[in-house]
Amino acid sequence: MSGAPLIAVRGLVKRFAALRALDGIDLDVARGEKLVVVGQSGSGKSTLIRCLNGLVRPDAGTISFDGARLDMQSEAAWRRLRQRVGMVFQDYSLFPHLSVLDNICLAPVRAGLSARAAAETAAHALLARVHLPEKASAFPAALSGGQQQRVAIARALAMRPEVMLFDEPTSALDPEMIREVLDLMVELARDGMTMVVVSHEMGFARQVADRVVFMESGRIVEQGPPAQLFGAPREARTRAFLAKIL
DSSP states (O other): OOSSOSEEEEEEEEEETTEEEEEEEEEEEOTTOEEEEEOOTTSSHHHHHHHTTTSSOOSEEEEEETTEEOOTTOHHHHHHHHTTEEEEOTTOOOOTTSOHHHHHHHHHHHTTSSOHHHHHHHHHHHHHHTTOGGGTTOOGGGSOHHHHHHHHHHHHHTTOOSEEEEESTTTTSOHHHHHHHHHHHHHHHHTTOEEEEEOSOHHHHHHHOSEEEEEETTEEEEEEOHHHHHHSOSSHHHHHHHHHHO
């Protein structure tokens, strides 16, 4: 991790009616950094990560990517950003009527990044990477939850993103399936992928994160390396949160 931040957020605000879900967020993400965002439900962490690719549009503030400020009023600018920023959701979001191979090929072909034959070759390589090479012709209903989430990760990787965003990717999984998804995310982290992860998995945060961010009431309360934030948090609100979950 070096140089200017890959993502720079300044003064980000998002309101939902009277609720101020994000209340002036400042945050940098370095190229190659693994950032894990934690906090109670309703703290704003999922809203923050969804603002980073325009699924939720901020009401105020700025987002810069690789040194260029995003025009947040331009749908074309958001589309270009989404080609560089992959997103994995908690509910897989696979198309049930498409095979695994078609799910992975759809976006790069439609975006004009690959011809169909090249997309299929890349998709087979990605399925091997997520340890599902035999599932290319399967349909989502035939897969376990953990397998579907791994396919969703492969689908996001098919766009060759510079950053991967994960919005609580294991929260919809049965306990025995969580490990297989977390293990894959650990592999991505070791490969050098820039990652921003919203998660309740504190063991994963300890193992993988370069930095952990604790949010409450739409604000960043504290951030730091896992050893510092989990071992010697400075803020009373951080200590109270960790006392409930550790």
